[in-house]
Amino acid sequence: MKICAFGVRGDEVPYFQSWAAHTDNTVTLHTDYLTEQTLPLAAGYDGMTCFQTVPYASTIFTGMQRLHVPFLALRNAGFENVDLPAAQAHAIRVSYVPAYSPRAIAEFAVMSMLYLLRQAGAVQTALHDADYPLAKTFIGRELGDLTVGVVGSGRIGQAVIRILNGFGARVLITDSHLPEARDLSFTPVSFTELLRQSDILTLHIPGDPANDNLLNEAAFAKMKAGTLIVNTARPNLIDTAAMLMHLRSGKLGGVAIDTFEHEADDLLQLAKGETFTDPLWDELLAMPNVMLSPHIAYYTDTAVRNMVVQSLDSLIAFHQGASVATELT
Ligand code: COI
Numbered sequence: 001m002k003i004c005a006f007g008v009r010g011d012e013v014p015y016f017q018s019w020a021a022h023t024d025n026t027v028t029l030h031t032d033y034l035t036e037q038t039l040p041l042a043a044g045y046d047g048m049t050c051f052q053t054v055p056y057a058s059t060i061f062t063g064m065q066r067l068h069v070p071f072l073a074l075r076n077a078g079f080e081n082v083d084l085p086a087a088q089a090h091a092i093r094v095s096y097v098p099a100y101s102p103r104a105i106a107e108f109a110v111m112s113m114l115y116l117l118r119q120a121g122a123v124q125t126a127l128h129d130a131d132y133p134l135a136k137t138f139i140g141r142e143l144g145d146l147t148v149g150v151v152g153s154g155r156i157g158q159a160v161i162r163i164l165n166g167f168g169a170r171v172l173i174t175d176s177h178l179p180e181a182r183d184l185s186f187t188p189v190s191f192t193e194l195l196r197q198s199d200i201l202t203l204h205i206p207g208d209p210a211n212d213n214l215l216n217e218a219a220f221a222k223m224k225a226g227t228l229i230v231n232t233a234r235p236n237l238i239d240t241a242a243m244l245m246h247l248r249s250g251k252l253g254g255v256a257i258d259t260f261e262h263e264a265d266d267l268l269q270l271a272k273g274e275t276f277t278d279p280l281w282d283e284l285l286a287m288p289n290v291m292l293s294p295h296i297a298y299y300t301d302t303a304v305r306n307m308v309v310q311s312l313d314s315l316i317a318f319h320q321g322a323s324v325a326t327e328l329t
Pocket of ligand 1: 052053075076077078079295298
């Protein structure tokens with residue numbers, strides 16, 4: 001099979017090369033994202049694989065049909081940027097990689113909790129200001145003493161619960177979707193109760209429109225004073241302006257945001273030295289009890305390997321006319 005890969009980063013290259021060598025297929029690598037302008041690079045190929053948060057517009061699928069390239073394998077889990085009805089209308093089969101490494105994101109979420117609990121940002125700020133006496137004054141709290149509300153108990157949420165169980169934390173989940181795994185310890189409660197009782201909230205739900213601003217003014221009002229929030233899931237889940245107000249007032253004890261509400265505007269595509277002009281981001285970045293990161297919770301060697309290998313395997317299955325469990329169309 002001849003495969004055209006877009007949005008390829010250097011860390012993915014060895015995995016592409018070893019897959020191609022082992023399976024005797026050809027993969028041509030491009031660093032550019034798939035756009036109307038770059039699509040002609042795929043002419044003459046049997047399928048393509050992409051990694052990008054920029055949109056896959058309907059014109060991409062019109063173009064793929066015209067070029068007779070019928071398969072697209074996303075190398076990531078989110079697909080809110082893909083015009084799936086257009087893909088279907090043009091008979092393009094699309095797959096994704098929903099579970100490249102739930103643990104990668106779970107570990108990042110728990111790392112974020114520990115960062116906030118030990119006030120690591122405040123310690124760093126004091127050290128940068130050469131205020132050594134101050135740096136020793138930020139007393140921590142222990143995860144094992146606390147209640148963590150895990151919103152969403154799919155693969156990633158369950159991986160989070162497993163780690164939290166190891167720390168001895170009390171885990172609440174919402175009762176709408178109970179995990180099947182038997183080794184996990186948690187208490188199902190209503191969403192309102194979860195907001196009321198949790199010391200830490202961690203989000204692991206999809207970015208469906210139904211979940212838009214799940215953490216909004218009404219939700220913040222129900223939380224305990226000093227609640228910590230971790231979002232490694234999707235940018236649309238938190239009303240950032242409302243969150244910022246509660247950080248300013250001290251109602252929220254701290255937040256860790258890996259998926260910033262306005263990230264798609266340009267944050268994920270900035271070149272070195274370029275600035276991200278967003279006043280909300282700037283204010284959050286200046287707060288010692290806020291940990292920001294540019295959508296990297298997923299980013300581990302295990303995850304990257306699985307993203308590459310599983311997407312390429314899907315293309316082979318498409319090419320062979322097989323059914324693909326991770327097909328979106
Ligand atoms: C996803 O897999 O959808 C992610 O959130 C990773 C992202 C950088 C594309």
